[in-house]
Amino acid sequence: MIRLIQLELQKLWLNRTSKILIFVSFILPFTVLVLSSIKINFFGFFTLELGELGIFNFPIIWHITTFCASYFKFFFAIVVVSMIGNEYSSKTLKQNLIDGLSKEEFILSKFYTIVFFSLAATVLMGVATFCIGMYYSSYTEASIVFREVEFLLAYFVKLVGFFSLCLFFGMLLKRSAFALAFLFILYIVEWLVFWGAYEIFDSVDKAFQIKNFMPLESMYKLIDQPFQRVVMTKFPDKAELGYDYAVHFSEIAIVLGWIALFIFLSYRLLKKRDL
Amino acid sequence: MENILTINNLTKKFGYLTAVKDLSFTIQKGNVYGILGPNGSGKSTTLGIVLNVVNKTNGDFYWFDGNTNTHDALKKVGAIIERPNFYPYMTAEQNLKLVCKIKGVDTNKIKEKLEVVGLLDRKGSKFRTYSLGMKQRLAIASALLNDPEILILDEPTNGLDPQGIHQIRKIIKDIAANGTTILLASHLLDEVEKVCSHVVVLRKGEKLYSGRVDEMISSHGFFELKTEKHDELKTILEEDPKFGKIKVEDHLITAFLNEPMSSSDFNKLMFEKGIILSHLVKRKESLEEQFLQLTDNLN
Numbered sequence: 001m002i003r004l005i006q007l008e009l010q011k012l013w014l015n016r017t018s019k020i021l022i023f024v025s026f027i028l029p030f031t032v033l034v035l036s037s038i039k040i041n042f043f044g045f046f047t048l049e050l051g052e053l054g055i056f057n058f059p060i061i062w063h064i065t066t067f068c069a070s071y072f073k074f075f076f077a078i079v080v081v082s083m084i085g086n087e088y089s090s091k092t093l094k095q096n097l098i099d100g101l102s103k104e105e106f107i108l109s110k111f112y113t114i115v116f117f118s119l120a121a122t123v124l125m126g127v128a129t130f131c132i133g134m135y136y137s138s139y140t141e142a143s144i145v146f147r148e149v150e151f152l153l154a155y156f157v158k159l160v161g162f163f164s165l166c167l168f169f170g171m172l173l174k175r176s177a178f179a180l181a182f183l184f185i186l187y188i189v190e191w192l193v194f195w196g197a198y199e200i201f202d203s204v205d206k207a208f209q210i211k212n213f214m215p216l217e218s219m220y221k222l223i224d225q226p227f228q229r230v231v232m233t234k235f236p237d238k239a240e241l242g243y244d245y246a247v248h249f250s251e252i253a254i255v256l257g258w259i260a261l262f263i264f265l266s267y268r269l270l271k272k273r274d275l
Numbered sequence: 276m277e278n279i280l281t282i283n284n285l286t287k288k289f290g291y292l293t294a295v296k297d298l299s300f301t302i303q304k305g306n307v308y309g310i311l312g313p314n315g316s317g318k319s320t321t322l323g324i325v326l327n328v329v330n331k332t333n334g335d336f337y338w339f340d341g342n343t344n345t346h347d348a349l350k351k352v353g354a355i356i357e358r359p360n361f362y363p364y365m366t367a368e369q370n371l372k373l374v375c376k377i378k379g380v381d382t383n384k385i386k387e388k389l390e391v392v393g394l395l396d397r398k399g400s401k402f403r404t405y406s407l408g409m410k411q412r413l414a415i416a417s418a419l420l421n422d423p424e425i426l427i428l429d430e431p432t433n434g435l436d437p438q439g440i441h442q443i444r445k446i447i448k449d450i451a452a453n454g455t456t457i458l459l460a461s462h463l464l465d466e467v468e469k470v471c472s473h474v475v476v477l478r479k480g481e482k483l484y485s486g487r488v489d490e491m492i493s494s495h496g497f498f499e500l501k502t503e504k505h506d507e508l509k510t511i512l513e514e515d516p517k518f519g520k521i522k523v524e525d526h527l528i529t530a531f532l533n534e535p536m537s538s539s540d541f542n543k544l545m546f547e548k549g550i551i552l553s554h555l556v557k558r559k560e561s562l563e564e565q566f567l568q569l570t571d572n573l574n
Contacts, residue, residue: 007376014365086362095360098326099377099417100350274289275328 004109005116007101011083012113018079025075026121029068030128055230056136059148063226063245065129066155069121070223073159076117077166081179083110084170094275107267110167118159126152154222154247161219161255168262171269183216190214218254222247277304279425279456280325281341284334287320287480294320296480297334302425302458307451309467309488310460311566312477318460319356321477322429326354339424350378353418354427358434359410363403367394367413370402371420380421388416392446408439415446425456432466444469468562476569483569491565495532498541501554508550527554 012018055064087093096106126149134140165186169179190211198207211217224245232242280302287295295317302308310318323329325336327345338348361370371385389395392412397405405413411431418426431447432440447470451457461467467474467488474491476484484491502508505526512518512530522529538557545552560568 003376003379007373010369010373010376011362014362014369016364090363091358091360092362094328094356096377097328097346098349098354098356099374100346100352100379101377102346103327105346272330274323274330 001108001112004105005112008083008109008113012079015086018082021075021079022117025072025079026124028075029072029125054138054233056132058133058137058139058145060226060229060233061129061133061137062148062151063223063229065125065132066151067223067226069125070155070158073162076121076159077162077183078176078180080110080114080163080166081170081176083113084167085174085176085179088174091275097275103270104267107167107171107263107270110266111164111263114163114167115160118156118163121159122152122156125155150247151223154252157252157255157259158219158222161215161259164259164262165215165219168266171266187216190217212251213254215258218251218258222251222255278302278339279304280336280338280458282321282325282334282336285321285324285331285336286333287317287324287329288332294480295324298477298480298482299334300475300482300485302456304424304456305454306473307457307471308459309471309474310458310477311462311464311467311474311562313462313570315479316477317480318462318477319429320480322354322356322427322458322460326352326356326427350380350421351424352427353421353423353425354429355411355414355418355431356427356429359414361402361410361413361417364401366399366401367405367416368398370413371417374417374420378421384420384422388419391419391449392416393442408435408442411435411439411443412446415443419450423455425458426450427458427460429460430462431459432461432463464561464563464566474562476566478570488562489559491562491569494560494565495535496557496559497529497531498538499554499556499558500528500530500552501526502545502550502552504550508545511545511548511550 012022055061087096093106097103101109129152130145133145137145139145166179166183169182170176173179173182193214194207194211197210198204201207201210212221224243226245228243229245232238278301282301283299285295285298286293298317298321310321312318320329324331325338325345327349338345338352362373365373367389368385371388372382375382375385385398386395389398392415394409394412394416397409402410402413415428415431418428428447432443435443444466447457447459451470457470459467459471471488473486474484474488475482476491500508505528509521509523509528512521512528517533517536519531519533521531538555541557542552542555
């Protein structure tokens with residue numbers, strides 16, 4: 001396993017473009033966190049201090065940082081699709097197999113790398129969130145601090161799921177640009193499914209229940225948007241704002257199912273294909 | 276003798292097209308094999324199948340004694356097919372390190388192998404800056420990294436200039452001289468003739484011949500003759516049952532033998548008949564002539 005990760009890391013690390021993209025995907029989420037934690041002074045009229053809004057309080061900070069940071073997964077997604085696309089375009093995939101790498105090992109080396117980066121991103125995010133939280137939060141009791149750390153688990157699963165989807169599209173289409181375009185097409189297809197389900201059941205809730213099983217939506221659902229929750233804390237008496245933002249095991253299970261399917265299909269594709 | 280590769284009734288279909296048809300042959304240790312055939316005769320497809328990149332339709336093959344799976348066996352094989360495939364953004368040395376990691380061999384061979392192909396002074400240059408000849412030589416170095424039991428080369432001199440072709444051939448000959456088994460696919464017949472001891476001839480995916488180069492067709496060779504008594508010689512040869520086909524081009528007579536005869540015996544015979552030869556050469560058909568004969572016979 002270590003050998004397979006080393007192989008893939010060498011391929012990525014020596015490529016300048018993917019090196020830059022990896023840096024960006026790691027560093028950008030943090031700069032946003034830092035920026036949002038400074039006071040913005042609007043020419044002396046008033047000071048906007050995001051820290052004062054209570055968004056950096058435990059435990060809600062886990063929710064907010066993981067939600068915002070997950071948007072930066074697109075940078076690493078480009079790395080994932082290009083690491084497949086490059087192998088096809090320079091025919092090095094063929095050479096790797098001839099040199100004695102099995103098809104299974106090839107897919108696993110990509111998958112392990114995805115897991116490795118997702119884990120690294122999750123750990124970094126966890127540490128950074130913890131530090132910012134300890135600095136800003138009004139509550140620092142361990143029981144409150146570590147409540148809702150399951151958002152980190154959700155973040156990890158969400159990253160692995162999204163990158164596995166990219167891996168599959170990369171294997172399917174062999175070209176990085178097409179694979180990224182397909183992500184967008186899948187997004188549209190999921191809304192079409194939603195619309196179709198709405199036509200059949202005549203109920204928005206039912207339609208959303210169906211859509212929750214689709215790959216992109218199931219990943220999105222892992223971490224629900226936190227803004228309504230922020231508003232909720234400001235107006236606790238407005239009951240109609242209430243919604244279910246928790247991380248559910250069923251949501252994680254759906255995404256894990258998709259991950260298994262994408263990796264299996266990628267392997268099947270490679271096995272069936274003549275290179 | 277020890278078998279390195281055994282192929283039994285291998286068939287590959289691409290849709291309606293049958294690229295390889297019921298092909299069987301074995302590769303034995305220590306020989307230099309050539310796979311001959313015109314373009315599109317299934318050479319590369321056959322190599323692709325045994326190298327785990329093309330899926331077979333029918334039949335089977337196994338490496339060595341048949342107890343190792345293909346991808347483990349490939350770690351003991353060195354192969355380059357079609358054009359050299361490396362990561363363009365890595366240097367030669369980094370590319371070879373990656374191959375070492377895949378094959379599970381130590382990286383200390385890199386320097387030695389780069390020396391063999393004469394690329395040691397360019398080891399720090401990125402692969403994309405290499406010329407085609409250098410790329411091909413790097414591919415050979417990469418295939419040699421694990422000191423392979425067998426070296427498989429598919430059209431190794433394709434697209435190279437004369438110097439490049441010469442360099443590659445010299446490297447191949449040196450490797451063959453060390454006793455490494457080589458399998459060389461080519462449509463360049465003189466290339467195969469120069470380095471191979473055995474050939475497999477393919478046409479449209481079917482095997483026409485497999486065996487030693489010099490036994491490819493049962494022929495006793497031919498004489499090339501010149502004399503002043505041109506017409507007399509021609510008549511004598513045509514009447515003699517020891518000779519088959521007689522070909523005349525300008526003043527050169529080519530007489531094909533039906534049974535073995537040495538050139539000194541022939542010279543004596545002619546002298547007795549009062550014909551003095553000004554030119555006498557005994558030759559065997561070149562591989563090219565044999566190949567054309569073999570493929571023509573089936574048309």
